[in-house]
Amino acid sequence: QSALTQPASVSGSPGQSITISCTGTSSDVGGYNYVSWYQQHPGKAPKLMIYEVSNRPSGVSNRFSGSKSGNTASLTISGLQAEDEADYYCSSYTSSSTLRTVFGGGTKLTVL
């Protein structure tokens, strides 16, 4: 099964905004609004940041936002802070084969 496609790395300075893309197909990202985003700091478990494309769980900063256009979903982080430095993963429901969820390859965010 193919993972969703994310850039390997992105970077930004404190206070800036960055966007991480997540590209799939019409069988996953493009066909359903079940895209989630997770943040993972080194040695820690992932944390849910966005669900259903653009919704934030309680307690997640409104600096994090999600969107989708066609087969590509995006995570935008505004007002970058040092603690945002982490790996970010997208995931989506997929209708292909027996899979239910597919993850992206992950993006390393560096705050300069």
Next chain:
Amino acid sequence: EVQLVESGGGLVKPGGSLRLSCAASGFTFSSYSMNWVRQAPGKGLEWVSSISSSSSYIYYADSVKGRFTISRDNAKNSLYLQMNSLRAEDTAVYYCAREGQQWLALDYWGQGTLVTVSS
């Protein structure tokens, strides 16, 4: 407070078996679907398997289908992953994760348990 605690990881030889457990607390376990997600050393997340609240619906990634079996015991608030015919490529940290009220959103994760498959 929601807590998920995995156990059962360790070193196993290729072809061997291992059973992972995930003890849940702080929520009504029987009301939620549960998932296993793994992460090979230095690699990304890979969804492994999911099971619905009453065990009616079970799904597996192609990479583990026929070798792994997910199950749950709602009376014991526990999730399991029986892993057979283990391969070197199964080496990973295995996380159990709760699927929240929002479908397919994994809102709580355990700390993970490391499975190493090596001779």
